Amino acid sequence: DTGVSQNPRHKITKRGQNVTFRCDPISEHNRLYWYRQTLGQGPEFLTYFQNEAQLEKSRLLSDRFSAERPKGSFSTLEIQRTEQGDSAMYLCASSPPVGGGLLHGEQFFGPGTRLTVL
Amino acid sequence: GESVGLHLPTLSVQEGDNSIINCAYSNSASDYFIWYKQESGKGPQFIIDIRSNMDKRQGQRVTVLLNKTVKHLSLQIAATQPGDSAVYFCAENRQEGSYIPTFGRGTSLIVHP
Numbered sequence: 001d002t003g004v005s006q007n008p009r010h011k012i013t014k015r016g017q018n019v020t021f022r023c024d025p026i027s028e029h030n031r032l033y034w035y036r037q038t039l040g041q042g043p044e045f046l047t048y049f050q051n052e053a054q055l056e057k058s059r060l061l062s063d064r065f066s067a068e069r070p071k072g073s074f075s076t077l078e079i080q081r082t083e084q085g086d087s088a089m090y091l092c093a094s095s096p097p098v099g100g101g102l103l104h105g106e107q108f109f110g111p112g113t114r115l116t117v118l
Numbered sequence: 119g120e121s122v123g124l125h126l127p128t129l130s131v132q133e134g135d136n137s138i139i140n141c142a143y144s145n146s147a148s149d150y151f152i153w154y155k156q157e158s159g160k161g162p163q164f165i166i167d168i169r170s171n172m173d174k175r176q177g178q179r180v181t182v183l184l185n186k187t188v189k190h191l192s193l194q195i196a197a198t199q200p201g202d203s204a205v206y207f208c209a210e211n212r213q214e215g216s217y218i219p220t221f222g223r224g225t226s227l228i229v230h231p
Contacts, residue, residue, distance in 0.1 A: 004161070033218070040127070042207045042221025043162065056218065091161050095217065106152070108218070109161030 002026060004110035005040060006092050008108040012116045013082055020078045021113045025094030029102050034067055036060065043091050049075060084118045089114050130228045137195040139225045141208035146189065148210035152219060153182060153193045157204045165193070165206075195227075203229045 005024045013019050025032050030051050035043035046065070048056040051072040061067075064082075069075040077087055093107040120121045131137050143151065149170035154162035168175045168191075175182050181194040191208050205226050209219035 031217070039222070042209070042224050044221075045218050048218060093161070098217075106164050106167065107217075109154075109163070110180070111161050 002038070004092055004094055004108050006090075006113050008113055009111060010116075012118065014118050015084060016081055018078065018080045019082055019083050019115065020076055021090055021092075021115075023075045023077070023092030023094075023110060025073070025075070026096075026108055028091040028096065029094035029108070030072070030097050031095040031107075032069055033093045033095075034075070034077050035093065037112070038090040039092055046077075046090075079115075082115075084117045087115055087117045127223065128226045128228065130230065131198050133198060133200060133229055135173045135198055135229060137198045137202070137229075138153050139193045139195075139206050139227065141191040141193075141222050141225075143189050143191060143208065143210040143220075143222070145210055145220070148212060148220075150217075151182070151184060151191050152209045152211065153180075153191075154209060154221075155204045156207065156224070162207060186200075186209040197228050198227075200229045200231050203227055 004026055007022045011019055029111045032049040034046040036046055037043045043059050044060055046061050047067045049069040054067050064080045067077045089112040091109055093109045095107045146163045151168040153165040155165050156162045166177045166180050166182050168184050173184050179196045183192045195202055207221050207224045209221045211219040212215055
């Protein structure tokens, strides 16, 4: 399968613990996005990378959240001192370079990591 | 069957009927719109998109209509099948910059066999 992969698929943690999620985008996709999705809502943008550079961050991304994409390939999203309000599905998406790939703006989503904070 | 998007988040139809899912967007500067399908336990999957210089675009069994005057988008699914059961999201975007879409709330489509 050459789609976007995310690990783990499910994570249950206790409040106050740190968690880290990983996203492996489609090869040669230089753009990578993280979203958060709660039940019944659409995905909410968290942050965006172009290659290894983190170009945009949402106000939703508090200082407890940090994301990296050190080599411009896979990315990690870490949440420190988790709170119950952090419980959600965390989605990763990737897209090809503009002009060199498919449709402008088309994003390919992974299956998500479901986080439950007890 | 027809939904009004944010005001009616669930649409139930019979197999074989045509479905219409509606969406209102908010940003007049948005010039690119996408429909996504999300099945339970999966990430959103691209269905069809449309640029603001068009008012209609057709795919396989799906048609997207765009009315920029009233900032309204619709997704029509012909001959709806049980496999079409999912939550459908519209997203608005810009064709410049980081291409970060803003998603609507979504409509749940339930297809009865």
